[in-house]
Amino acid sequence: MENASSSQQAALSETPSYFTQEELNKVNSEFETGGVENVQPLLEKKVKELDNTELNIAVTGDTGAGKSTFINAMRGLRSEDEGAAAVGTTETTMEPTGYTHPTLPNVRYWDLPGIGSTRFTASSYLKEMQFKKYDFFIIVSAGRFTENDANLAKEIKRLGKEFYFVRSKIDADLYSMRKERGEFDEDAEMEKIRSACVSQLGKAGIPDPTVFLISSFKKNMYDFSRLMKTLGDDLPNIKESVFILALPIFSNEIIHKKGEVLKGRIWMLAILAGGAGGIPITGLSIACNIGILIGAIIFFRECLCLDDAARSRLAERKGKSMEELDAAAPSPLLGKITVDVIIWLCKAFVGVSAFAAVVCYFPFVGYLFAAGSTFLVAYKVLNKALTLLMEISEKVHDFAKGAA
Structure with missing residues (x-):
């Protein structure tokens, strides 16, 4: 697995447009002097700002x-x-x-x-x-x-x-x-x-x-x-x-624009999840880590018009059932997002063994792993989940166009 600290710094070097240069400098400075623990409050504030704008x-x-x-x-x-x-x-x-x-x-x-x-x-x-x-x-x-x-x-x-x-x-x-x-x-x-x-x-x-x-x-x-x-x-x-x-989805270009915006959030969410991974308190670590990942994937799905309500409306207006619509791109990501789905993403796409996935997400087994290791897994999981959801959105909406 690649060096987690360098991955964090690479993620921080991305400059999402919703950060000012002053904010980015402060995040970098806090990371260099105090690591994840210092950065986490700044990122929590930024994520809340994005959610509440x-x-x-x-x-x-x-x-x-x-x-x-x-x-x-x-x-x-x-x-x-x-x-x-x-x-x-x-x-x-x-x-x-x-x-x-x-x-x-x-x-x-x-x-x-x-x-x-x-x-x-x-x-x-x-x-x-x-x-x-x-x-x-x-x-x-x-x-x-x-x-x-x-x-x-x-x-x-x-x-x-x-x-x-x-x-x-x-x-x-x-x-x-x-x-x-x-x-x-x-x-x-x-x-x-x-x-x-x-x-x-x-x-x-x-x-x-x-x-x-x-x-x-x-x-x-x-x-x-x-x-x-x-x-x-x-x-x-x-x-x-x-x-x-x-935006409503009426072209694949819109899907890709949404994907670029969502990708800009991933490094923040991964650092928040990674920061939680180093805390040796079983209940809190599990809740923060899994909760951040599950919440992020659900949010990605909603923005890409793949939540149940959006898919139901799309199926109805095309005279199809939800099952027919979902069959255009079958995936666990269209069902309930649970810990099992996160583990599936880890094993299938991140190159992490089942044991390592458990270690990363259940600190009572391996909380001595560096917080950066958890960050790296979270970063890869969220990137892969977003990529898959964008592909699913394209297939589902292309199918719906064909059914028009």
Whole structure:
């Protein structure tokens, strides 16, 4: 087995984007002077910060523009799913309505009543809608952008927040054109629609706006991917990572983006698990070590839309059973994550014997093993589990596409 201390230092040398250089320097310094015990509190604090970071996204636009459908699409839900935003053409509320992400409770999409359906001016509207809580605004229109939309955008800009223009239901527009004209140049027509939106917004006082043409029902088409990339790129580092983990999976590229974000957490979790491994208190060592690994794998699975609820929704909308869906990529990682699953990962993929696995995870047998040895096993286990889950996610979602 490779030298554990050098592995820890190599892991620390990775510079995840959600660490400042000052934080990384402090972690390195603490590790050099006091080892794992000194580093552990700093990493626990960072992991809690990542878990507790909130992301609040405001979605506004006139009644019938497709706000609720867009919010559901971003949460991986359909209108009939439990917890979905109500879809309709009637404005049902005059207050912001928050919709929590199914697996990341600190991510919320807020359905704001369209300014055209209220008696507020743009400035008073933002005050009433609790402007400061939102990280950015998405202004949705199903037709031309109105003067209300433009006035709202100008007020948002004046107050220093980001906003994005979304022209929804582009698939319906193109369908209508096809029914009317037969064959036509789809890209050229989309460019005409985009140019018309930009022109209208320009006349209303929004210079050089970027307009995204999307369909909430066809996330792998039109500008949906470009919109997701832009939203993520414009967020600060930690919030960008949260946004990526909350994305619905509509392409293998999204799976790989999520994987890169999750991989950035592994070295921290492994050091926390490794630090626990050197404590000669049987109950505490077992609980910390196994608990960290199990919790991490469950979290990976949720972010990759492989939890039971997500797979059940996917199977139902494709007219398949859960068993049929899971058969596309059978794996113990789709069942209950237990100590036995951790041992299976160790024996099958980490190159550690069954006895060594027991030693690493049950300190009453071998707590004299250095904490670094436990770190090394934990690091390899989590990396392999993430790799396997990414592969499973690709196979499951590819199967679902084929079943569409």
